[in-house]
Amino acid sequence: MASLNVSSVLVVLFLTCGAVMATKENDQIIKENNCESKMGLPCVLEAFTSIFNTGTISNKCCGEVVVFGKVCHSALVKRTLENPLFKDLNPAKIIAKSIQTWNNCLALIDSPSPST
Template sequence: MATKATKENDQIIKENNCEIKMGLPCVLEAFTSIFKTGSISNKCCGELVVLGKVCHSALIKRTLENPLFKDLSPAIIIVKSIQTWNNCLTLIDSPPSSA
């Protein structure tokens, strides 16, 4: 079953170009704020919101499936990822217009 989830997440990530929407510094910042401890800057919050919730969720789930992170509690990580997402939405009052 885990393999199927990985394939779905990979598919979502590929279809939405999730991995190229955020710069590496912000990816690391978001990662640290969710998987370790730390805060995410306004700039990176902006990038996270542009990335979108679908990408955000898929990337978190895929990371959780990595054996390197097997000691982490998925429940805690999901809560932290939602908190980070919501904090960023609050910080970024309105997403930048794509026009």
């Protein structure tokens, strides 16, 4: 249960505090693409956990990640990494996990469903 509370706090920070710390480039991308309103909070939490912690992302949330778009996905991950709360994380590792999550979700959504 404590894990859920920590993750919830991280998601809130991801969505709010990051805006103050964002570079103009990421902030501009996020604003122009209306990124912060494209995903539901449960899927934001799953995606965030799979990238910044250890976790998996459901098929449903993978669908939301793909609709969210690669531009928004990348900009929000980069903006989160700019937040001082995440200064101890390895940016290269997080970006690699972000790309892996994106590619896995894209492959899942693009793959044809098995016929019955």
